[in-house]
Amino acid sequence: MSSAFTFMQSPVGTLTLVARNECLAAVLWETERENRVRLGTLHRDDRCPVLLETARQLSEYFAGKRQRFELALDFAGTAFQRQVWAALLAIPFGETRSYSDIARHIGNPAAVRAVGAANGRNPISIIAPCHRVIGASGSLTGFAGGLAAKQYLLALEGRQSLALDF
Numbered sequence: 001m002s003s004a005f006t007f008m009q010s011p012v013g014t015l016t017l018v019a020r021n022e023c024l025a026a027v028l029w030e031t032e033r034e035n036r037v038r039l040g041t042l043h044r045d046d047r048c049p050v051l052l053e054t055a056r057q058l059s060e061y062f063a064g065k066r067q068r069f070e071l072a073l074d075f076a077g078t079a080f081q082r083q084v085w086a087a088l089l090a091i092p093f094g095e096t097r098s099y100s101d102i103a104r105h106i107g108n109p110a111a112v113r114a115v116g117a118a119n120g121r122n123p124i125s126i127i128a129p130c131h132r133v134i135g136a137s138g139s140l141t142g143f144a145g146g147l148a149a150k151q152y153l154l155a156l157e158g159r160q161s162l163a164l165d166f
Contacts (some may be wrong), residue, residue, distance in 0.1 A: 004045035008055045011062050011156075012149040015126075018042065019050040023074035026123040027054070029145040036144060037123040038076075058126065064156070067093035069127045077121065080111075084118035088128045094157045098136045120144065126153065 003020040018026035018039055026037050045051065053071065060066035075082050087105045091097050099119065103111045122130040125145060131153040135141045143150040 002041045002043055003039050004048040004051060005042045006044065006046045006048065006051045006055070008058060010058065012145060012152055015058070017051045017054050018123075019045075019048050019054075020074050020076075022050055023072040024050055024054050024124060024127065025074045025076065027058075027125045027127055028123075029125065029149070031146055032144065036121060039123075054127075061126070062156070067157075071127060073124055073127065075123065075128075077118070077123070080114065081118040081121060084115055085122055085124070085128050088119070088122065088130055088133070091129055091132045096132045096134045096154070098134060099141075100136055102133060116141075129153075132157075 003018050003025055005016055005018045008015045008017055013030040016026070016028040016032070017024070018028065020039075026039060028037060050072070057066055057069050057071065061069070075085050077085070083106050084102060087102050090105070097105075099112045099115045100109070102115045102119070103109050106115070119130050119133050120142065122128050122144075125131070131143060131145075131150045133141075140147050140150055
């Protein structure tokens with residue numbers, strides 16, 4: 001299966017936007033670890049409507065004019081990963097959750113480490129806000145885009161105190 005991609009300049013570096021089946025399939029970082037997200041064959045398409053719309057909405061987000069994305073998403077992963085990624089979409093703008101909060105939210109409170117692993121494989125960074133997941137102590141934890149990017153995104157959102165309820 002072939003997917004279209006384009007590049008977007010952003011305050012957190014060059015992002016690679018990927019579309020598959022008329023949906024957004026990935027937002028990848030310059031510092032992307034090989035095989036963190038498996039996408040198959042890619043071809044560049046700077047005119048792909050889904051990618052143009054994604055770039056527009058991300059630009060609005062970075063300009064402080066958008067808090068919610070309105071894009072069709074194509075998450076490719078296991079059922080558990082998709083459950084975790086859906087939980088990410090439920091974290092409100094400007095708020096954070098811990099890995100254990102996410103595990104409780106999906107009804108599997110013992111799966112904290114598995115939630116962390118799934119969060120680390122989130123293919124649609126920023127849109128599915130894995131940057132809003134922090135350590136139980138409130139500390140910033142690993143992030144595919146790097147901790148500086150995570151800190152930037154949280155500051156951009158005016159991060160509020162840790163809220164435990166979805």
